[in-house]
Amino acid sequence: MTEKHFILSPSQALQYEQAYRVVRRSVDARQRQLKVLLTLLADDKGQLIPHDAPIPLYTPPQWQDVHSNHKGEVVIIGMGPAGLFAALTLLQNGYKPVIYERGKPIAERKKDIALLNRNQGLNPESNYCFGEGGAGTFSDGKLFSRSKKRGSMQRVMEWFHYFGAEDSVLYETHAHIGSDRLPQVIRNMRECIIQHGGEIHFSNCMDQNLWQELERKKQPTILAIGHSAHDTYRLLYQNGVALSPKGSAMGVRIEHPQPLIDRLLYHLQKATDKEVSSLISQVGHAAYSLVTQVDERGVYSFCMCPGGHILPAGSNTNGCVVNGMSTSQRNSPFANSGMVVALNETDYNLYGEDNPLKGLLFQEYLEQMAFDNGISPNKAPAQRMTDFVYGKRSDSLPACSYLPGLVPSRLDQWLPAPIGSSLQRGLLDFDKKYRGFLTREAVVVGVESRSSSPVRIIRDTTALYSLSHSWLYPCGEGAGYAGGITSSALDGIKAAEAVITNECS
Ligand SMILES: Cc1cc2nc3c(=O)[nH]c(=O)nc-3n(C[C@H](O)[C@H](O)[C@H](O)COP(=O)(O)OP(=O)(O)OC[C@H]3O[C@@H](n4cnc5c(N)ncnc54)[C@H](O)[C@@H]3O)c2cc1C
Structure with a gap:
């Protein structure tokens, strides 16, 4: 087999994609005329392989049954992408995963999240961060990372x-599952783990008692707690686990009307609505990725969600945190992104x-x-984008996707240095790149503190x-060695392989 590029x-x-087997696809919107870069599968004579040819997409993974016969038990703390992929890797190799997850299964978690979105209170153990599938379950489900090493990500994509997940996760440069489809993917992973003999203990937080038991037994343990469990970090600190502060990035979430972003990024300022919607039906809504330097400090967009929603993504009852997601159809009228x-x-x-x-203290502050x-609890402070940049009060706010509601606020005044001032200058830079990006139709919402x-x-x-x-294997986003779904999942795989090599063989 070989590959041909177009x-x-x-x-x-669109015609080629429907007719032939796609290996890779990306959209190049840098020029006025949009281009799609396609890599298609061909046979050795260069003939393109039809879309429905009976050739497997990849070798399906195999899991061993560990109900009674296994090579060893490995405890996993946390059932986000890192913990789940660690568990599946253990099962592949004949080891029994025993997962402790502080949150609830998806069905129950959904009820807590519905209350949160109706502004009826946050359950600190069951929210957008904690519960089956971790922060990944109701996330946007963009399966890409800043890493250019696609090869090592392939296994993660194949398992999703x-x-x-849809076929497109196997070939899209910017693969996306969507928060409506992710929960079922996670449930299928859970079923596989249980069917093959793994254990999952929901509503079981690793506390001091469990920690002492694991330490006494020197029980091989994969620590996949994500980055929101501040109490667990404190527990680790008190028990002498080696920790260090780490740089991060914090700011706000920004939301524009999606049509404005489509026209800006696709160079369609003068096009009719019909022309715009025709293009979008072929290539999807526009997404941006912006980066600049302000006094040698990076300011950048993060986790952009075309056709998405801003949501309350905190886990503390006295903190307000926002993040973003979109469904598989990306069909809300808004475009949001972390800045x-x-x-x-x-x-x-x-x-x-x-x-x-100390980084946790900064974040909590x-x-x-x-x-x-x-x-009001879980209403988020917000300011029109132009008012934020030019230091003015917003008398009114534009329509926004954030369900618990917004409150006009002087983010320009209270966001601490160096966040507020760097953001103001960064947004001016982004407007130079895309004239019209800085607009009073957009709103900045606080705070995006958990990137x-x-x-x-x-x-x-x-x-x-x-x-x-x-005996402890820290991995995933909470360990500080990964960021995002794919890299956390990959880190979970690596942690499980390390346990197998070091402890059990
Ligand atoms: C709204 C939203 C949208 C996002 N969108 C994207 C996206 O599009 N693409 C992307 O790549 N990333 C996205 N992310 C980030 C992504 O979800 C995380 O990077 C990823 O989930 C990290 O995986 P993890 O397994 O390391 O940790 P987590 O997913 O955070 O999982 C950690 C788990 O550990 C559990 N836990 C914590 N402490 C304990 C304890 N003491 N005992 C037992 N259990 C414990 C938690 O309950 C949690 O379930 C998004 C995040 C959010 C919140």
């Missing part, structure tokens, strides 16, 4: 596909004591500020166990 117009590309400012370890000193958890300025972990759980670079506790 650069096509969107309508030509095996458990129910964050890179922070280094010394930035945290401004707002807290100098210890490994910021989330509390947003909470206090949101006034990555401000703490690292330090591990040996090759053996992957904790530098202080050799």
Whole structure:
């Protein structure tokens, strides 16, 4: 088999995609005329392979039954992408995963999230961060990372596909599952783990008692807690686990009307509505990825969700945190994105004591500020984009997808340095790139504080166990070695392989 590459117009590309087997697809919107870059599968004579040819997409994964016969038990704390992919890797190799997850199964978790969206309170153990599937379950489900190493991600994509994601996750450069489809994919993973003999204990938080039991037994344990479990970081700190502060990025979420973004990015300012919707039916809504430097500090867009919603993504009752998602159809009239400012370890000193958890203190301070300025529980503080940049009060706010509601607030005044001032200048830069991006039709919403972990759980670079506790394998976003669904899942796989190599063989 071989591959053939094509650069096509969107309508030509659609015909090719429907007729032939696609290996890779991406949209190039840099020029006025949009292009689709397609890589198609061909036979050795160069003949393109039909879309429905009886050739498997990949070798399906196999899981061993570990009900009674297994090579060893491995505890996993946390059932997000890192914990799930670790569990599946253990099952592949004949080891029994025993998962402890502090949150609830998806069906029950959905009820808590519905209450949260109706502004009827946050359950600190069951929300957008905690519960079956972790922060990944109701996430946007963009399956790509900043890493250019597609090869190592292939297994993650294949497993997502095996458990129910669309074929496109196997070939789209910017693969996307959507928050309506992800829960079923996660449920299918859970069923597989249980059917093959793995154990899952919901509503079971690793507390001091469980920690002591694991430590006494030197039980091989994969720690996949995500980056929102501040209490668990504190537990690790008190028990002498090697931690260090880590740079991160915090800021706001910004939301524009999606048609405005489509016209800006697809160079369609003068096109009719019909022309715009025809193009979108071929290539989907436009997404941006923006980056600039302000006084040598990175300011960038993060986790952009075309046709999406802003949602309440906190886990503390006295903090306001926002994030974004979209469904598989990406059909809301809004485009949202995190707009964050890179922070280094010394930035945290401004707002807290100098210890490994100082980044958490900074984060909590910021989330509390947003909470206090949101006034009513879970209403988020917000300001029109132009008012934020030019330092004015917003008398009214534009329509927004955030269900619990917005409260006009002077984010320009209370966002701490260096976040507020860097964002103002960064947004002016982005308007130079896309004239019209800075608009009073857009709204900034506070705060996007959980783009990555401000703490690292330090591990040996090759053996992957904790530098202080050799039975403990920190992994995923919470350990500070991954960010996002795919890289966290991949890190979970690596952690499981390390346990197998170091402990059990
Ligand atoms: C709204 C939203 C949208 C997002 N969209 C995207 C996206 O489009 N693409 C992308 O790549 N990333 C996205 N992310 C980020 C992504 O979800 C995370 O990077 C990813 O889930 C991290 O995986 P993880 O397994 O390391 O941790 P998590 O998914 O955070 O899972 C950790 C799990 O550990 C559990 N836990 C914590 N402490 C304990 C304890 N003491 N005992 C037992 N259990 C514990 C938690 O309940 C949680 O279920 C989004 C996140 C959110 C919130």
